[in-house]
Structures are given as C-alpha cells and as structure tokens.
Amino acid sequence: MTLLDILPSLRAAMTPRLDPALWPATTHVDERGRITVGGVALADVADHFGTPAYVLDESDVRHRCRTYRDTFPEAEIAYAAKALLTRAVARWVTEEGLSLDVCSAGELETALSAGADPRRIILHGNAKTSADLSAARAAGVGRIVVDSHTEITLLAASGRGRQNVLVRVTPDVGVRTHRALTTGVHDQKFGFPISGGHAEDALRRVLGQPRLNLIGLHCHLGSQITDPAPFATAIDRLVGTMAQVRHDHGTILTQLNIGGGHGISYTTGDPALDPSTLAATVEDALDDACARHRFPRPRVTLEPGRAIVGRAGVTVYRVLSVKRIEGARTFVCVDGGMSDNPRVARYGARYGVAVANRHSTAPATVVTVAGRHCEAGDELAVDVSLPADLRPGDVLAVPVTGAYHHSMASSYNAVPRPPVVAVAHGVPRELVRRETVTDLLRRDVGA
Known part of the structure; x- marks a missing residue:
C-alpha cells in the first residue's frame, strides 16, 4: 500500500x-x-x-473540426490533408463540415475514394505535375491554386469548361515565433511575390485565359505560427492586391484563402495558437482592410491540418x-x-x-x-x-x-x-x- x-x-x-x-x-x-x-x-x-x-483518437479529431467550425462560423475550413490523410480521416473531417485541401493526385484520389465532394476540394502545391492537374480537372475539383506560369499555361490548355482558380501570392510577411517555418516571404519557392510586380503579372495572365475563372487569392505564411499578428498584416496586403485587381481589370475577387500553419504545443510549456484569438484578429483585420480599400468583404478560407490531427x-x-x-x-x-x-x-x-x-x-x-x-x-x-x-x-x-x-x-x-x-x-x-x-x-x- x-x-x-x-x-x-x-x-x-x-x-x-x-x-x-x-x-x-x-x-x-x-x-x-x-x-x-x-x-x-x-x-x-x-x-x-x-x-x-x-x-x-477519432473523438479528438472530430472535436477540433467542430471547434474550428464554431469559432469561424462565416469562414470555410479546409482540412490540410498533407498533415494526415487516410480514407477514414477524410470521411471524419467531411462529415464534420470541412472542405479538403490536397497537394497531389494521390491525395486527391484518397479523398475521392472516401466520398469527398470534389467541388469542396482545393488542389495546391508549388510544382504540380500535368498528371496532378489532369486528375483535378477530370474529377471536377472546385478550386486549383495556381503557383507558376507553367501551371497557367497547362490549365488553360486542358479541359473544356472554365476552371475556378486562386493565385497563390507571397505578401512578404515573416513569422518569428517559436519553431515556426516561414513560407510567406519573398525568397522561397511558393507563390508569386506581391513585390516586384510578380503577382500582378500572374493575375493578368490568368485573367487573359478564357478557360480560367479567377475567383480569389491564396497565401500561406508558414507553419507552427503561434502569434496571430502576421495574419493581420497579410490580410491587409492581400485585400490591397484584390482592390488593385478591381481597379486595373474591373474584376472583383470574392475569395481569400489565408492558409494554415496554426501552431500547437509539443512539449509542456510550448506556446500554441488559440483559434478564438486568431478569429478575432482575422475579423478585425478584414474590417479594417476592406474599409480602407473600400472593397467588399471576401469569403475567407482557413487550412488547418496539424491543429486538427496533431x-x-x-x-x-x-x-x-x-x-x-x-x-x-x-x-x-x-x-x-x-x-x-x-x-x-x-x-x-x-x-x-x-x-x-x-x-x-x-x-x-x-x-x-x-x-x-x-x-x-x-x-x-x-x-x-x-x-x-x-x-x-x-x-x-x-x-x-x-x-x-x-x-x-x-x-x-x-x-x-x-x-x-x-x-x-x-x-x-x-x-x-x-x-x-x-x-x-x-x-x-x-x-
């Protein structure tokens, strides 16, 4: 005893x-x-x-899906499948009302085999192959995130209908929090930098393709982000870019995907990103940016992966x-x-x-x-x-x-x-x- x-x-x-x-x-x-x-x-x-x-733990996964849906009631939550994808996980998250974000034809096929609605699937990746793009077009994927001039050309030449696309841009927003990895800055492989006219050129090219329907912008700032402030800065720059597209081309973009990268704790005392704090930051940033640029509020998409299943x-x-x-x-x-x-x-x-x-x-x-x-x-x-x-x-x-x-x-x-x-x-x-x-x-x- x-x-x-x-x-x-x-x-x-x-x-x-x-x-x-x-x-x-x-x-x-x-x-x-x-x-x-x-x-x-x-x-x-x-x-x-x-x-x-x-x-x-299935209950834990489903609980976090519901938490995101409740915390961001006006936003779309797209589960970042690269964190963990099995047919069961795809089924759980879609049953809980989440969309899916995939990076390859393999991830796409896994999601489809679990019964995911292709219209609620987003395909992105910095170097998508022609097979990836063809599979997405054939499946009727709802959105494809364009990440290079080559992809614009390949997409414009494939398929018969108009494909909804987002252009991934890098707003040059760094992340300096605990163990974070940064992907939203100028010098890395993802997206088109807003600075230097790179994003502007890509947007113009997409708008010039009759088989592509530009509906919004996408960005991803990094991973293991625990401070919501960089999201506010990014939203300001992205809404400014959307307003510039309206001014230059007369096109109103209606969707803004601010990616994921929401940090979680791995050891005792580690910081983590609180979804409620992030939601308040996103709301305030959208209100401020849309008012300043006199731009209609876009629908926001977030892409948590690690924060759902980690x-x-x-x-x-x-x-x-x-x-x-x-x-x-x-x-x-x-x-x-x-x-x-x-x-x-x-x-x-x-x-x-x-x-x-x-x-x-x-x-x-x-x-x-x-x-x-x-x-x-x-x-x-x-x-x-x-x-x-x-x-x-x-x-x-x-x-x-x-x-x-x-x-x-x-x-x-x-x-x-x-x-x-x-x-x-x-x-x-x-x-x-x-x-x-x-x-x-x-x-x-x-x-």
Missing part, C-alpha cells in the same frame, strides 16, 4: 502524470496505471497490433534495451525511430514520452529515447525524464504525433511502416495496416 492509497487527497496536490495540453482529449489512466485513449489501453493496442503503431495522435513503442553509459547518457532503445518520426532529425522537433503500460513509483532519471536505425541522429526524445526502473518490454507512448508522422514515414533500413489504429468508445480498429517486408519486396522487380 502506498501513501496515496492511505491519503488519496494528496493526489490533487500532485503534478499530473500527463499534461492535458499534449494528450488526446479522451486520455485517462485506468485502475492499473495504464494510459488509455478513446477508452482503449495503449498497452492493449501494442499487444494486439504490434509496435510501433500510430494511435488516433494532438489526436499518439505513437506507441516497445522498449528493446536500456543502455546506461557511465559518465554519459542513458539510452532507451525502442523498436521504431526516424522512419516513423522523421521530424526530430529533420526539424529538431522535441517530444515528451510516458510509460504507457504501468505506473511506476521509481524515481525519475533523464534519458534519451533512441531509435533502431543505423544513424547517430536517430533519437526520438532527448533529455526526457522516465522511471529509473524502465526495462525491456515496457511500452512507451509519445503524444502529439498525429500530424506529419504517418504522412512522412519511410521504410528506411527496410523497416516496414507502422499501422494507423483508430480508437473510439473503447474500440480499436485498424485504418491502415502495417506494411510488411513482403510489401517492400513486391515493389522490387529487379531479381
């Missing part, structure tokens, strides 16, 4: 085992000390589906070994790594880790959770606290892994990619099966 058993009131004064800002909304700890999500013990997922495995995901691993090196670090080696989470090596991302199969009362020790791949940089979590009695066979859970993990996974070292397992109301179900070595060999036709 522990002191907590004798004096249960002490629990209220203790630091929570799991930070509620990082874990799915349905996360709990059961009477055996196991972490559960969606009413399912993560240790049971590990036992039944194997490890590593991506676990996705926190809904947890990855579970099995501990393979614990290597304690005197005078150096302690390495906890697991059966996954950079093939299922490349963000640590690619972006220097940081994650928390918890023991999922039991509650340990051992003192905490600082460790590095290392992956199984033959790379020195294959480390999933550096300098994290885990119980000193950690042992092979324990199940570790890494939260906030719903976005850009399954999407970016590889088969490096010929390690098959993990399954995606949805949990809801106490029931787990496989959305994407585990890849096998047989799958890998089937593609190798050189024998």
Whole structure:
C-alpha cells in the first residue's frame, strides 16, 4: 500500500502524470496505471497490433473540426490533408463540415475514394505535375491554386469548361515565433511575390485565359505560427492586391484563402495558437482592410491540418534495451525511430514520452529515447525524464504525433511502416495496416 492509497487527497496536490495540453482529449489512466485513449489501453493496442503503431483518437479529431467550425462560423475550413490523410480521416473531417485541401493526385484520389465532394476540394502545391492537374480537372475539383506560369499555361490548355482558380501570392510577411517555418516571404519557392510586380503579372495572365475563372487569392505564411499578428498584416496586403485587381481589370475577387500553419504545443510549456484569438484578429483585420480599400468583404478560407490531427495522435513503442553509459547518457532503445518520426532529425522537433503500460513509483532519471536505425541522429526524445526502473518490454507512448508522422514515414533500413489504429468508445480498429517486408519486396522487380 502506498501513501496515496492511505491519503488519496494528496493526489490533487500532485503534478499530473500527463499534461492535458499534449494528450488526446479522451486520455485517462485506468485502475492499473495504464494510459488509455478513446477508452482503449495503449498497452492493449501494442499487444494486439504490434509496435510501433500510430494511435488516433477519432473523438479528438472530430472535436477540433467542430471547434474550428464554431469559432469561424462565416469562414470555410479546409482540412490540410498533407498533415494526415487516410480514407477514414477524410470521411471524419467531411462529415464534420470541412472542405479538403490536397497537394497531389494521390491525395486527391484518397479523398475521392472516401466520398469527398470534389467541388469542396482545393488542389495546391508549388510544382504540380500535368498528371496532378489532369486528375483535378477530370474529377471536377472546385478550386486549383495556381503557383507558376507553367501551371497557367497547362490549365488553360486542358479541359473544356472554365476552371475556378486562386493565385497563390507571397505578401512578404515573416513569422518569428517559436519553431515556426516561414513560407510567406519573398525568397522561397511558393507563390508569386506581391513585390516586384510578380503577382500582378500572374493575375493578368490568368485573367487573359478564357478557360480560367479567377475567383480569389491564396497565401500561406508558414507553419507552427503561434502569434496571430502576421495574419493581420497579410490580410491587409492581400485585400490591397484584390482592390488593385478591381481597379486595373474591373474584376472583383470574392475569395481569400489565408492558409494554415496554426501552431500547437509539443512539449509542456510550448506556446500554441488559440483559434478564438486568431478569429478575432482575422475579423478585425478584414474590417479594417476592406474599409480602407473600400472593397467588399471576401469569403475567407482557413487550412488547418496539424491543429486538427496533431494532438489526436499518439505513437506507441516497445522498449528493446536500456543502455546506461557511465559518465554519459542513458539510452532507451525502442523498436521504431526516424522512419516513423522523421521530424526530430529533420526539424529538431522535441517530444515528451510516458510509460504507457504501468505506473511506476521509481524515481525519475533523464534519458534519451533512441531509435533502431543505423544513424547517430536517430533519437526520438532527448533529455526526457522516465522511471529509473524502465526495462525491456515496457511500452512507451509519445503524444502529439498525429500530424506529419504517418504522412512522412519511410521504410528506411527496410523497416516496414507502422499501422494507423483508430480508437473510439473503447474500440480499436485498424485504418491502415502495417506494411510488411513482403510489401517492400513486391515493389522490387529487379531479381
């Protein structure tokens, strides 16, 4: 019997085992000390589906879709599918009233196979192939975001009807917040810069094509943005550009897509972008810009991806070994790594880790959770606290892994990619099966 058993009131004064800002909304700890999500013990997922495995809380995804719809009632919310796309996820977000933003013919086909309405799909990308554009035209995609002069030419020559298009512009708005990546500035590969007449030239070319129907502008400022102020600056410059189009060409653009990139917390204390604060900022910026330029208010589209699915995901691993090196670090080696989470090596991302199969009362020790791949940089979590009695066979859970993990996974070292397992109301179900070595060999036709 522990002191907590004798004096249960002490629990209220203790630091929570799991930070509620990082874990799915349905996360709990059961009477055996196991972490559960969606009413399912993560240790049971590990036992039944194997490890590593991506676990996705359906209720959490749907809740965040509804939050965005409620927070932006007059705007269109288009889920950025590149964050995580399976047929089930496409179905969930569309059932919750969201449109879809895709970047390739493959993402488009996945969305269509889930029953998504092509008229509510947006195709964008800085280097769309002719196959991407042809697939979008054939499917009847509602909007295509033009990102180069070549695309203007290809689109104008394809199809018989008029295609609704947006032109992606870069308003030269930088983002300087915690771990943000900037894509809304002049010197990068996306869009047409407003400065230097680049956007003006692209808009003129689109307007000169009878098979293209220019309906608005698109921009994307970056990712992991936690300060709403850059959105206000961008809206001002974009509405100014729309007013200039009306002045020069007599065309009123009715749609303004301000992209996504809404930041979330990955470790305790990380800042995050609050949707309500963003909504107030967007409203004020639109009111000010439209009044100043005497321009009719356009319909706004936002494209959250990570903010919808990031926190809904947890990855579970099995501990393979614990290597304690005197005078150096302690390495906890697991059966996954950079093939299922490349963000640590690619972006220097940081994650928390918890023991999922039991509650340990051992003192905490600082460790590095290392992956199984033959790379020195294959480390999933550096300098994290885990119980000193950690042992092979324990199940570790890494939260906030719903976005850009399954999407970016590889088969490096010929390690098959993990399954995606949805949990809801106490029931787990496989959305994407585990890849096998047989799958890998089937593609190798050189024998």
